[in-house]
Amino acid sequence: MRDQEPGRGPAERRLSTKEAAELLGVKPETVYAYVSRGQLSSRRTAGGRGSTFDAGEVEALARRNRRDSGPSQAPGAELSVRTRLTLIEEDRYYYRGADAAELAVRHSYEEVAEWLWTGRIRPGAAFTAPAPSIDAARRAVDALPAHAGPTDRLRVAAVAAAVADPLRFDLSEDAVLGTARTLIPTLVAALPTRRPGHRDGRSVAQRLWGRLSRLPAAEAPLHVLDTTLGLLVDHDLAASTLAVRVAASARAHTYAAVSAGLGVLEGPLHGAASGLAHRLLLDVLEQGSAAPVIAEELRSGRRVPGLGHRLYPGEDPRARVLFALLEDVPEAAPALAAARDIVATTARHASLHANVDLALAVLTVSCGMAASAGETVFAVARTAGWIAHALEEYGERPLRMRPSGQYVGAEPVRGVRE
Structure with missing residues (x-):
């Protein structure tokens, strides 16, 4: 009524x-x-x-x-693509039928990626990259201006690694999987280190840590980072993933498909959310309360970052897992309290729950990382998912990702009007 x-x-x-x-x-x-x-x-x-x-x-x-x-599209209808990779249902999501949150907590990022690629867990899976690939990527990244962002560096590294690989046009499953296992460590190795004297460890999380934080890699926060990578591997057809599938549909090689995903990720409506949540947390910590910070966000007409997700009516399951793990990181206590204050303050007028961007911001803030660190983590993690989607698309009919345009311009005329 x-x-x-x-x-x-x-x-x-x-x-x-x-x-x-x-x-x-x-x-x-x-x-x-x-x-x-x-x-x-x-x-x-x-x-x-x-x-x-x-x-x-x-x-x-x-x-x-x-x-x-549009008149030709039923209300609520969306482009759909058949996939065997990720299912999202209410407050849970699954990789190839396995609970994604459980996989990410119990297995390393590399093992989760292998499961998404092949449907098999490879215990102790490790990714290594050939020296020529790393050297080419590092030279290209080092030539960028100092103000280049993380996605700039990763995209340039992907292109450089492609040029160094004469077999990049081999789209057979074995070749694509081989590229996947070398490209991800190449991308990480091409990023500049932040911690003096950092020496790369065996896992992707260990290597990435020294490029995100100047602090030593303690066991608990490193586990949170590794779990975060696993949680972010894939999430249905996000905009960047759709771009990857379009590139793969045109039979672009794996490096080019990943580069397409990175290009979309750099857009402010896709990859910037974790950085905005990071800055929001810092403001709340500085002010001592979320109320004045939230008030200013709303007064300025800005959406409060780190809250709500169109696919989850309740709490983002990725955020739920990370918040629980961050309880075991003493340094994260202030940022966790600030995040809870943000959720509670906003709940007074909108029923919104924390999403993974807010949880990722707690990690980046509490571990002394830059605001752009979340974008880096997201891009590295999602590279495995992008390759899984590219591999799936290579098995489909070429150029099937070709929607028809709905022309709404001027009516055709004979000749040219003066």
Whole structure:
């Protein structure tokens, strides 16, 4: 039932959360996500047990959503691609039918990657790269300006490694898997070290640590980093993963497909979220409370980073795992408390839960890493997933990722108008 508050005319009628969700054709959780992104405003009910929404705003948003979907696409319909890799259901997700969170906690990043690639666990799996590949990648990265970001470096390293590999155009399964096991350590090795005297360890997490933090790699935070890599290996068809599949559909080699993913990841709407959450945490720690920081974010019309996820109505399972592991890292206690304060403060007006970006920010802040560290972790981790999707796409019909355009320009005419 649409409620009308005393003294207000019909133009200012209010909708309940359920009514707004029905009008928009979405779940109630998505309505609050619209609020967090500044697309809707909300008002707490008198009893404080729910929110109401301006009917005019909701109807305008519904019209925009219908217009954006286009006449040839049913409301809510999305591009779908058959895949055997990742399934997301409610508050859990699975790699090849195995609970992804359990896999990441119990197995190393390399073992999780092998499972995603082959459906088999290789105990003690390790990735190594040939010296010519590392040398080519390092020379290319060293030539970049000092202000180059992590994704810039990784993308340049991927291109350089490709040029150093004369067999890059071999798209057979064995060849692609061989590339996968050498490209990931090559990308990590090409990044500059932050810790003086850092010596690479055996695992990807150990090698990556010295390129993210100046602190020694203690066992607990290193385990969190390794688990984070495993949790982020894949997550259905994110924008960067779709770009990889399009490249692979055109039979671009593995390095080029990964480079396509890195190009999309660098976009501010995809790869920047963890850095924004990192800065938010630092502001909360400096202020001593989340309230003034959240207020300023909302006053400026910005979405509060690190909260909500379109695929999870509740808490992001990746965040849940990482928060639990970070409890065993003493240095993380202040940042964990700040993260909980952010969630509790925001929950006063929007039912949003922590996502993996906020949990990753707790790790990067508490371990003395730069704001860009989360982007680096995400890119290195997701490289394994991108290659899994490329490998899957190589087995499909070439150029199938070719949607038809819907022309909306001027009507055709004979000749040219003067």
